[in-house]
Amino acid sequence: MLLQQLKRPTVAPSNTPQFEPRTTISTDHHIRGWRKAKEKTAAGPSKLHFGMYKAHIQRRRLAEVDAFMRSIAYSTGYSYSRWKRGLDFHLLKRKREFWAKKLRTIGLLEADFNMNNKVLGADAMRAGERAKVLTPHNYGGRKNLRAVEVNMNQYLTYNSIWGRRGRAVVMSNDAKGCYD
Numbered sequence: 001m002l003l004q005q006l007k008r009p010t011v012a013p014s015n016t017p018q019f020e021p022r023t024t025i026s027t028d029h030h031i032r033g034w035r036k037a038k039e040k041t042a043a044g045p046s047k048l049h050f051g052m053y054k055a056h057i058q059r060r061r062l063a064e065v066d067a068f069m070r071s072i073a074y075s076t077g078y079s080y081s082r083w084k085r086g087l088d089f090h091l092l093k094r095k096r097e098f099w100a101k102k103l104r105t106i107g108l109l110e111a112d113f114n115m116n117n118k119v120l121g122a123d124a125m126r127a128g129e130r131a132k133v134l135t136p137h138n139y140g141g142r143k144n145l146r147a148v149e150v151n152m153n154q155y156l157t158y159n160s161i162w163g164r165r166g167r168a169v170v171m172s173n174d175a176k177g178c179y180d
Contacts (some may be wrong), residue, residue, distance in 0.1 A: 021123040023075045030067035031057045043111040046082045085115040
């Protein structure tokens, strides 16, 4: 039932502007994306890492092949077998604290899979902006809005509550770090 509800409607309501996500990853878009990426970023268990893709953008023909491979997956929904495996990696939250409960687990996924996910996220945000369906509290990744403003608004709210000696219940939920 959930997947049925999450399906993109075939016909948009008349008051919603129609937005078609991109169907291919152009070579120029591919090059721009990898130019911004940091080479030292860790990737999944295969030997294909960020540095390799950054080296490929130096030769147009190699960049075209990489962009084409990403486009196949992006336009058809096909998932390469190496994209179906990840690598769990534990990071220290604090120096010299090695207890399991003091570690942060991250999942390392394939570099090109991550890059396709960035494109998908950008397309989804653009579609949400155009359809005006994003919550006003969603500041990150939106034009003319910055995540730091959320912190400032929260600080001003707390000061307002304190200044008028009001009562309030505030729920700050950082679900990003909660994997269980």
